[in-house]
Amino acid sequence: xxxxxxxxxxxxxxxxxxxxxxxxxxxxxxxxxxxxxxxxxxxxxxxxxxxxxxxxxxxxxxxxxxxxxxxxxxxxxxxxxxxxxxxxxxxxxxxxxxxxxxxxxxxxxxxxxxxxxxxxxxxxxxxxxxxxxxxxxxxxxxxxxxxxxxxxxxxxxxxxxxxxxxxxxxxxxxxxxxxxxxxxxxxxxxxxxxxxxxxxxxxxxxxxxxxxxxxxxxxxxxxxxxxxxxxxxxxxxxxxxxxxxxxxxxxxxxxxxxxxxxxxxxxxxxxxx
Ligand code: HPA
Numbered sequence: 001x002x003x004x005x006x007x008x009x010x011x012x013x014x015x016x017x018x019x020x021x022x023x024x025x026x027x028x029x030x031x032x033x034x035x036x037x038x039x040x041x042x043x044x045x046x047x048x049x050x051x052x053x054x055x056x057x058x059x060x061x062x063x064x065x066x067x068x069x070x071x072x073x074x075x076x077x078x079x080x081x082x083x084x085x086x087x088x089x090x091x092x093x094x095x096x097x098x099x100x101x102x103x104x105x106x107x108x109x110x111x112x113x114x115x116x117x118x119x120x121x122x123x124x125x126x127x128x129x130x131x132x133x134x135x136x137x138x139x140x141x142x143x144x145x146x147x148x149x150x151x152x153x154x155x156x157x158x159x160x161x162x163x164x165x166x167x168x169x170x171x172x173x174x175x176x177x178x179x180x181x182x183x184x185x186x187x188x189x190x191x192x193x194x195x196x197x198x199x200x201x202x203x204x205x206x207x208x209x210x211x212x213x214x215x216x217x218x219x220x221x222x223x224x225x226x227x228x229x230x231x232x233x234x235x236x237x238x239x240x241x242x243x244x245x246x247x248x249x250x251x252x253x254x255x256x257x258x259x260x261x262x263x264x265x266x267x268x269x270x271x272x273x
Contacts, residue, residue, distance in 0.1 A: 004092075004099075004147055007053040012103045014052050019044040019068045023075035025270055026106035026226075028082050028097070030113035030213060031248075032255025033233065036263045037080040042069035048081065054100075055083045055093045066097075074270040077101055084212055086191035091141035095220035099150065102224040108165070108273055109221045112262055114255040115211035115232035116194065116246070118203045119183055122234045125258045127265075128181040128209050129169055130161050130230040135215040138187040142223055151223035160222050165229035165269070172268040178261050183208025185232060187215030193246045199238030209234060231265065233258040 001009070021043065029036055048054045048064045056064065064081040071078075079101075083094045098109065115128070122128065146153040166182070173180040186207030188194070194202065194210060202210050209232050221228045235254035236246045 008103050011053050023077050024107045025076045026101035027078045027110045032252035033112045034080045040069040044068045055089050072267050072271045091139045091216045095141040095216045098217045098220045108227045111230035113211050113213045114235040114251050115209040116236050116238040117234040118238045119208040126234045128183050128232045130185040131182045132184045133215050134186040141216040155223045162227040186210045
């Protein structure tokens with residue numbers, strides 16, 4: 001057995017020795033967006049450091065627990081805290097938990113993140129449903145030998161974010177008076193926020209928002225045959241007239257302030273899956 005298959009087997013065996021139950025939905029929560037976890041009636045929680053082959057999260061605002069429980073009565077796996085390339089993990093490590101969720105039977109993956117807005121219609125605190133991404137500015141997690149048991153060598157990426165899920169969330173948002181944008185998320189490595197010139201470039205190449213996560217997880221999820229829904233909270237504006245200073249604190253605060261809207265969307269969505 002290849003190393004990755006063996007590792008996945010060990011991780012799965014360990015998790016299943018702690019958690020009995022199945023869930024078809026997986027959720028990964030972004031920076032400052034971990035509060036949804038408190039809405040989950042948790043049955044089991046495993047700190048990442050106890051899970052074989054899991055990297056350990058180091059970023060402020062990330063809790064680092066795998067949760068199994070119910071959200072609105074629906075069984076879910078939730079990763080509270082994710083891994084980022086800028087922390088020094090490889091793209092394969094960043095996306096390993098997605099592989100694990102797949103191995104555990106997850107079919108639909110819901111992702112949230114904090115992102116910088118570059119579309120001039122966006123305001124801090126807005127939500128943007130990701131309808132496509134640009135991953136050319138970060139490293140593809142499928143580089144290297146392909147493991148056919150996990151997915152095909154050349155995965156199609158014409159619809160990384162499932163249109164059916166986008167439609168559902170737009171309906172939910174409309175019914176609850178929540179403003180949502182739709183747009184393209186451009187993935188970068190970070191950890192530096194972008195320069196003024198870089199924000200302009202991102203806008204010029206078709207990005208509406210920019211962030212340091214999500215893209216690698218989505219690629220691996222699509223590779224593994226999962227349906228993905230992802231949404232950004234716009235926590236800062238890359239293109240604006242005044243001072244362009246962005247801090248991680250500001251990002252976390254804006255994410256936390258917008259979180260109730262996001263929680264509502266996720267809760268209603270899981271009920272419809
Ligand atoms: N750029 C990149 N990543 C981010 C930003 C940003 O402006 N805001 C939150 N995550």
